[in-house]
Amino acid sequence: MAAGLSDRSVPDIDRRGLRDRVYDRILDILLSSEMEPGARLSIDTLAKQLKVSPTPIREAMVQLERTGLVTREALKGYRVAPPLGPEQLDELFEARIMLEVEAARLAAPRAASFLPALQQAHEHHHLMGERVTDAMRGGEVPIRTIHDYFDADNAFHLVILDAAGNRYVQDMYANLGALTHRMRQAVIRGTSDVSEAAVEHAAILEAFASGDPSSPVAALRAHIEGVRARSLDDSPGT
Amino acid sequence: MAAGLSDRSVPDIDRRGLRDRVYDRILDILLSSEMEPGARLSIDTLAKQLKVSPTPIREAMVQLERTGLVTREALKGYRVAPPLGPEQLDELFEARIMLEVEAARLAAPRAASFLPALQQAHEHHHLMGERVTDAMRGGEVPIRTIHDYFDADNAFHLVILDAAGNRYVQDMYANLGALTHRMRQAVIRGTSDVSEAAVEHAAILEAFASGDPSSPVAALRAHIEGVRARSLDDSPGT
DNA sequence: AAAGAAAAGATCCTATAGGAAATATAGACG
DNA sequence: CGTCTATATTTCCTATAGGATCTTTTCTTT
Numbered sequence: 001m002a003a004g005l006s007d008r009s010v011p012d013i014d015r016r017g018l019r020d021r022v023y024d025r026i027l028d029i030l031l032s033s034e035m036e037p038g039a040r041l042s043i044d045t046l047a048k049q050l051k052v053s054p055t056p057i058r059e060a061m062v063q064l065e066r067t068g069l070v071t072r073e074a075l076k077g078y079r080v081a082p083p084l085g086p087e088q089l090d091e092l093f094e095a096r097i098m099l100e101v102e103a104a105r106l107a108a109p110r111a112a113s114f115l116p117a118l119q120q121a122h123e124h125h126h127l128m129g130e131r132v133t134d135a136m137r138g139g140e141v142p143i144r145t146i147h148d149y150f151d152a153d154n155a156f157h158l159v160i161l162d163a164a165g166n167r168y169v170q171d172m173y174a175n176l177g178a179l180t181h182r183m184r185q186a187v188i189r190g191t192s193d194v195s196e197a198a199v200e201h202a203a204i205l206e207a208f209a210s211g212d213p214s215s216p217v218a219a220l221r222a223h224i225e226g227v228r229a230r231s232l233d234d235s236p237g238t
Numbered sequence: 239m240a241a242g243l244s245d246r247s248v249p250d251i252d253r254r255g256l257r258d259r260v261y262d263r264i265l266d267i268l269l270s271s272e273m274e275p276g277a278r279l280s281i282d283t284l285a286k287q288l289k290v291s292p293t294p295i296r297e298a299m300v301q302l303e304r305t306g307l308v309t310r311e312a313l314k315g316y317r318v319a320p321p322l323g324p325e326q327l328d329e330l331f332e333a334r335i336m337l338e339v340e341a342a343r344l345a346a347p348r349a350a351s352f353l354p355a356l357q358q359a360h361e362h363h364h365l366m367g368e369r370v371t372d373a374m375r376g377g378e379v380p381i382r383t384i385h386d387y388f389d390a391d392n393a394f395h396l397v398i399l400d401a402a403g404n405r406y407v408q409d410m411y412a413n414l415g416a417l418t419h420r421m422r423q424a425v426i427r428g429t430s431d432v433s434e435a436a437v438e439h440a441a442i443l444e445a446f447a448s449g450d451p452s453s454p455v456a457a458l459r460a461h462i463e464g465v466r467a468r469s470l471d472d473s474p475g476t
Numbered sequence: 477a478a479a480g481a482a483a484a485g486a487t488c489c490t491a492t493a494g495g496a497a498a499t500a501t502a503g504a505c506g
Numbered sequence: 507c508g509t510c511t512a513t514a515t516t517t518c519c520t521a522t523a524g525g526a527t528c529t530t531t532t533c534t535t536t
Contacts, residue, residue, distance in 0.1 A: 017312040018520070019300075042487065053521045054488090055293060062257075062300040074255040075527060077488060088405070094344070095406040102336045167326070168333035172410045256490070282517065291491045292518090313497060315518060 018052060023060040025050060030069045030080065031181055032143075041070060041078040067178040084183055092179055093228045097221060099173050100157065103164035104216040111208040111216070114163040118208060121156040122201050128152040129194045149194070150184060156201055160220070183231070193230050200226055260288060261298040268307045268318065269419055270381075279308060279316040305416040322421055330417055331466045335459060337411050338395065341402035342442075342458045346451040352401040353447060359394040360443050366390040367432045387432070388422060394439055398458070421469070431468050438464055 026046070029035065041061070047054045061078050064070045070078045084092065107114070128149040135141040154177070161173050200223040207215035264284070267273065279299070285292045299316050302308045308316050322330065345352070366387040373379040392415070399411050438461040445453035 017518095020312070040487090043489090044487065055296070055520060058293070058297060058489090059300050062297050063304075066301075066304055074258070075488065077528090091404040091406055094340075094404050095410070098336060098340045098407070102332075106332070166329045166332050168329055168414065169336070172333070172413075175410075175413075176406065255488095278517090280517065281519090293490065296519090313518065315498095 017056075019056040019059040019063075022050060022052060022056045023063050026057075026060055026064060027067075027069070027178070030064070031178065031185075033182075033185060035080050037080050037082045039080045041080060043077070067175065069178050069182070083186065084179065089183060089231065092176065092183060093224065093231075095176060096173075096180065097224050099169055099176070100160065100220050100224060101217055103161050103166075103169055103173075104220045105213075106166060106169075107160055107163035108208065108213040108216050110163060110165075111211070114159055115205075115209060118156070118159045118205055121152070121159050122205050125149075125152040125156050125201060126198050129198050132194050150181065153197065154181075160204075160216075193227070196226060196230065197223075255294075256290060257294040257297040257301075260290060260294045261301050263288060264295075264298055264302060265305075265307070265416070268302070269416065269423075271420075271423065273318050275318050275320045277318045279318060281315070305413065307416050307420070321424065322417065327421060327469065330414065330421060331462065331469075333414060334411075334418065335462050337407055337414070338398065338458050338462060339455055341399050341404070341407055341411075342454040343451075344404060344407075345398055345401035346446065346454050348401060348403075349446040349449065349454070352397055353443075356394070356397045356443055356446060359390070359397050360439050363387075363390040363394050363439060364436050367436050370432050388419065391435065398442075398454075431465070434464060434468065435461070 026041075035041075043054045043057050043061070046057050050057070061070065061072070065072050065078070069081050071081050072078050128145075129152075131145055132141060132149050135145055158173075161170055164170070200219070204216060204219040204223060207219040264279075273279075281292045281295050281299070284295050288295070299308065299310070303310050303316070307319050309319050310316050366383075367390075369383055370379060370387050373383050395411075399408055402408070438457070442454060442457040442461060445457040
């Protein structure tokens with residue numbers, strides 16, 4: 001922890017190089033589903049649109065390729081990755097269960113140190129969830145509201161991941177992050193997930209507070225299995 | 239695997255783009271420990287050495303950054319990553335255990351389909367191991383021999399990973415591959431690991447053959463824990 | 477009319493050039 | 507003699523240009 005990576009908030013103002021900003025910009029475009037799956041991502045076109053040269057675009061694309069959001073064919077260019085099929089969805093959940101359950105196992109002994117943070121994240125998630133359901137009763141749900149809710153949900157899970165203290169597990173989870181976001185976006189319909197997620201998060205919080213090292217593992221597994229089940233319910237309604 | 243449609247014998251000879259070949263070349267340099275940790279990896283210098291322009295070098299570096307073998311500081315360039323410390327080594331083993339144990343759990347029910355391949359991989363690994371021990375008795379061990387042994391060892395594990403049928407787990411394992419290779423390189427001393435690894439691999443093979451779904455999980459866990467223990471024995475002798 | 481071939485257009489890929497920042501070096505001052 | 511400053515060099519970073527490849531369109535032929 002002494003040489004840890006806690007300095008995530010101060011990346012030297014604007015000292016990240018153009019390639020990182022281009023990466024963020026294209027990532028936003030992809031995550032907001034502004035482009036159809038399979039659509040070509042022309043290097044030159046993107047360069048003109050973002051008012052930069054092809055080189056930083058090219059670097060950002062290499063990085064994006066690793067997230068699974070774009071596919072590359074040598075000498076043919078990049079394309080928006082096709083949507084996740086049922087098998088990929090299943091494998092994604094399997095991978096998430098593996099990572100989060102293991103993270104819970106590692107974090108459980110040190111529950112006391114991060115319980116306040118987890119409690120706070122849970123309350124924030126609960127609040128954001130209420131805003132979503134309120135908006136749903138009124139009809140349209142602003143994109144910003146949905147975005148905030150996803151962020152809050154992700155933050156809750158990240159508290160546990162970070163508490164596990166394994167940088168490789170953290171990296172793996174971050175890699176799956178983009179695909180997870182895309183998956184959630186496609187399965188947002190229905191208010192059920194919001195309320196049930198809050199209940200399950202509460203159960204996870206209680207499990208960590210109980211002191212029993214095996215309870216959080218079971219609670220977390222139940223949560224992700226619950227998300228999976230609710231996703232499958234909605235997926236036929238394409 | 240099932241969705242593949244481009245299994246022609248020689249579909250893309252030399253059709254991988256310069257960036258991929260540059261990546262392989264630099265990866266070889268890094269894995270062979272020709273450069274000291276912390277040494278600068280100058281874009282221009284590498285471009286001149288490899289007789290290419292900076293652009294493909296730059297793309298390959300972005301890719302290498304994700305393997306953990308090089309570090310990047312914006313506006314300051316790339317450097318060879320520092321050697322793995324004790325904590326990182328521990329976390330790396332934790333991550334590998336998580337991945338491989340889960341892979342074994344997923345693969346166990348389909349053991350019959352990949353048992354022959356696993357058997358063959360085991361025999362090859364055993365053979366390569368004998369070559370290493372033979373060479374050790376004679377004094378020097380050729381680099382090629384060590385390389386072949388590592389490949390055989392890795393191939394054995396890959397059979398199980400592939401059998402798990404989860405592309406995300408496979409990707410994660412591949413990401414850890416470079417670091418794992420570097421770790422093994424630093425802990426190669428001692429012939430004990432070669433013979434013990436063969437014994438443990440045999441146990442894994444038997445566990446899969448037994449049909450009991452929980453045996454392979456335990457055997458695989460025992461194997462990696464064994465590797466970890468032997469690594470710790472050698473690490474003080476830096 | 478359909479299928480195949482050839483040419484035009486667009487795109488990717490690599491190379492070269494110049495500006496901005498960081499590191500190393502040399503000199504001046506306390 | 508040590509420290510600080512200013513200069514020079516190296517290096518990274520971005521932009522522009524040209525050759526190679528793929529895609530699309532058009533035209534010819536059966």
